[in-house]
Amino acid sequence: MKNAIRGTIVSFKNDPFRSEEKDFLYHEEDGLVVMEDGKITDVGPAIDLLGKLDPSVEVTHYPDALIMPGFIDCHVHYPQTEIIGAFGKQLIDWLNKYTFVAEQKFKDYSHAEMTANLFLREALASGTTTASVFCTVDPVSVDAFFEQSIKAGMRNIAGKVLMDRNAPPELLDTAQSGYDQTKALIEKWHGKDRSLYSVTPRFAPTSTPEQMELAGAVWKEHPGTYLQTHISENLNEIEWVKELFPEATGYLDVYEKFGQIGPRSILGHGVHLTEAEFQRLSETGTALAHCPTSNLFLGSGLFNVENATREVRPVRVGLATDLGAGTSFSQLSTMGEAYKVAQLNGYALSAFHAFYLATRGAAKALYLEDTIGSIQVGMEADIIVLDLKASDLLEHRLKYAKNLHDILFVLMTLALPQNVKATYIAGKPAALRDEETGKMKFLSL
Numbered sequence: 001m002k003n004a005i006r007g008t009i010v011s012f013k014n015d016p017f018r019s020e021e022k023d024f025l026y027h028e029e030d031g032l033v034v035m036e037d038g039k040i041t042d043v044g045p046a047i048d049l050l051g052k053l054d055p056s057v058e059v060t061h062y063p064d065a066l067i068m069p070g071f072i073d074c075h076v077h078y079p080q081t082e083i084i085g086a087f088g089k090q091l092i093d094w095l096n097k098y099t100f101v102a103e104q105k106f107k108d109y110s111h112a113e114m115t116a117n118l119f120l121r122e123a124l125a126s127g128t129t130t131a132s133v134f135c136t137v138d139p140v141s142v143d144a145f146f147e148q149s150i151k152a153g154m155r156n157i158a159g160k161v162l163m164d165r166n167a168p169p170e171l172l173d174t175a176q177s178g179y180d181q182t183k184a185l186i187e188k189w190h191g192k193d194r195s196l197y198s199v200t201p202r203f204a205p206t207s208t209p210e211q212m213e214l215a216g217a218v219w220k221e222h223p224g225t226y227l228q229t230h231i232s233e234n235l236n237e238i239e240w241v242k243e244l245f246p247e248a249t250g251y252l253d254v255y256e257k258f259g260q261i262g263p264r265s266i267l268g269h270g271v272h273l274t275e276a277e278f279q280r281l282s283e284t285g286t287a288l289a290h291c292p293t294s295n296l297f298l299g300s301g302l303f304n305v306e307n308a309t310r311e312v313r314p315v316r317v318g319l320a321t322d323l324g325a326g327t328s329f330s331q332l333s334t335m336g337e338a339y340k341v342a343q344l345n346g347y348a349l350s351a352f353h354a355f356y357l358a359t360r361g362a363a364k365a366l367y368l369e370d371t372i373g374s375i376q377v378g379m380e381a382d383i384i385v386l387d388l389k390a391s392d393l394l395e396h397r398l399k400y401a402k403n404l405h406d407i408l409f410v411l412m413t414l415a416l417p418q419n420v421k422a423t424y425i426a427g428k429p430a431a432l433r434d435e436e437t438g439k440m441k442f443l444s445l
């Protein structure tokens with residue numbers, strides 16, 4: 001099926017941390033995006049493209065809106081949907097009191113399926129079209145997730161959590177069973193439709209050295225798969241890692257010793273990394289997922305995005321919600337919080353930088369920048385439409401916006417749920433906001 005959408009297009013061609021606005025920004029005031037067989041087949045000024053488009057092709061016009069690439073969430077836990085907003089604890093206590101209780105329910109396929117379905121609908125409603133997702137230790141939690149993801153037609157990354165110590169017995173695998181289950185899940189899901197598998201040791205404290213060794217091995221044995229974990233989120237966690245792995249020179253060195261860093265390794269947080277660790281992340285092409293709402297919520301600290309992306313040793317950074325420690329599905333809200341965290345570090349993160357971190361920059365962190373994350377010919381057609389008249393306040397405020405940067409910055413600051421008017425997955429509408437009720441209608445889930 002061939003179809004097209006018309007409106008103001010905003011996308012990134014290059015990295016705003018490295019180039020000038022004229023080089024990084026693609027901005028077409030009245031543009032057209034033509035899509036066929038899941039991909040973008042033409043993009044440009046509507047006036048040029050409409051004339052050569054076969055009249056049988058349906059064109060949906062979105063005035064007073066921005067057409068953008070779908071948001072990419074580089075680190076999120078779908079089983080934690082039921083514990084968003086759990087009061088009063090920092091990381092380790094929060095894990096024990098809330099997370100490890102909720103995750104035990106995911107041995108039940110129907111609970112996992114129901115949650116995965118809700119999670120993906122919320123993601124689509126928030127304009128997120130790809131995510132790198134932690135399931136739980138139970139393989140059925142992965143089956144349920146990928147089944148729903150495939151139903152939605154999405155390109156998602158996910159994997160079974162590996163944990164063989166320091167968690168309740170109901171949530172533990174063993175080094176060998178974790179390896180065997182991971183291998184079987186890779187064979188079942190990696191490359192099925194748009195699904196990608198991620199080897200998922202939760203974090204160094206919950207895996208023995210034997211499990212860490214086998215996690216690195218299974219990742220290496222399956223080129224093209226991902227590895228995701230957490231690093232240097234909380235100061236007590238870092239001390240604990242030092243006690244558990246005394247022979248390592250630091251937190252990152254634990255992952256390095258077990259062959260877990262390099263391209264397609266995505267480390268969540270990195271709030272308290274050392275300069276030597278940033279250097280090593282840069283050299284090895286390992287990515288960081290910046291999770292501002294989570295870091296604020298758990299009182300973990302302030303990630304320094306300016307430092308992480310420094311030109312002398314740039315680290316690939318993508319934005320992430322980290323639900324359920326994170327507090328919103330919306331990458332718009334997450335951008336707004338990233339701005340505030342940067343402010344507290346003495347740095348003003350521009351809206352261009354923030355939107356880049358949730359689109360093309362996130363795709364680059366995931367080594368998917370040739371596939372998703374921008375509106376260009378040949379890219380997969382995961383596209384969102386952001387409503388610039390989503391509320392009276394927004395409409396009023398945007399009357400005083402002087403340029404595109406102002407518009408984007410107001411969108412991420414107000415971050416209204418109803419900003420997302422439509423989400424297209426592989427060229428087809430997957431979520432559309434009902435004009436009358438204001439609610440999202442889901443076409444695939």
Ligand code: GUN
Binds near residue numbers: 230
């Ligand atoms: N570190 C290890 N597991 C988790 C988790 O589930 N959430 C967060 N925020 N940090 C973690």
Ligand code: ZN
Binds near residue numbers: 076268
């Ligand atoms: Zn996390």
